């Protein structure tokens with residue numbers, strides 16, 4: 001744990017986001033809070049406890065390590081679902097702890113059945129089907145085998161969910177592909193139904209799909225980015241606004257990332273700043289050094305581009321972002337001194353640096369930027 005910077009999480013903002021999501025989806029749709037990637041850089045512990053306070057009892061993670069983090073915080077009060085990888089050596093823990101998991105190939109299915117039988121405890125399965133993303137999921141041609149297995153093993157496994165994932169619902173350019181996926185998912189569901197097999201629930205939507213294609217909400221939505229107060233893409237936001245009279249953003253950024261100036265210095269005209277020659281001072285400059293670099297998750301691609309807030313001014317990163325430090329142009333800020341606050345993501349006075357604006361510069365998505373933020377930075381929930 002280092003103290004060069006701090007991450008603050010706004011409890012009120014988080015509550016507003018969950019209230020908005022609940023109002024949008026209605027009571028019949030369960031919300032699963034997606035907390036993979038250290039809760040998109042926000043910190044699993046803090047996010048799941050705030051989610052629970054707001055009535056969320058279902059969590060989605062990528063792997064077993066993440067499932068354990070959620071259980072550590074909330075034990076058996078909630079349902080945890082692994083959407084990605086369950087290693088063979090983890091199957092026993094998973095089944096013993098009622099952790100639900102996606103199954104997308106025959107070998108996992110067989111192994112789950114065997115382990116459940118051995119433990120004399122049912123494995124809770126979500127059968128993921130391939131509908132057009134071409135990543136993970138059973139092909140339609142494999143469904144007969146899946147059906148036979150689920151019937152034969154019904155003493156050992158629970159057919160909890162039928163699910164799929166869409167290939168880019170955040171952009172209208174993928175409309176045709178996603179629309180085809182929705183239809184294919186329904187065909188597979190109907191096929192199972194005809195074969196006397198019915199999952200307890202169907203789920204397919206991530207944040208983008210839940211807004212762009214409301215029919216994908218089904219019994220449960222798997223919401224990551226929107227609970228943190230960010231839109232999956234500007235297109236989804238515009239699409240949402242078009243359906244509403246009020247043009248106010250219903251989502252509120254939860255995260256603030258702050259540091260402090262460690263040193264201030266003057267640079268003569270004609271000098272280069274930092275490593276190499278990427279920034280030449282074309283005037284007399286004043287530079288603030290901040291103890292944050294790419295090892296903390298501030299991307300090197302924000303060299304000469306990133307914006308931060310210092311004493312109510314929007315200031316630019318000059319030179320390259322180093323492993324543990326970066327330099328900021330504060331020439332036009334009248335008073336700057338050691339220990340002044342530096343906002344990397346968040347607000348100061350009337351200005352704010354959103355994750356999205358910072359990702360426009362670096363050409364990265366909100367998702368990638370957030371998940372890069374180092375786990376070693378201290379987190380604090382602000383009321």
Ligand SMILES: *Cc1c(COP(=O)(O)O)cnc(C)c1O
Pocket residue numbers: 034036083165205206207208222223224225226232
């Ligand atoms: C990450 C993920 C989600 C959540 O995506 P958001 O866009 O953050 O809402 C949903 N489903 C699956 C399978 C995922 O991997």
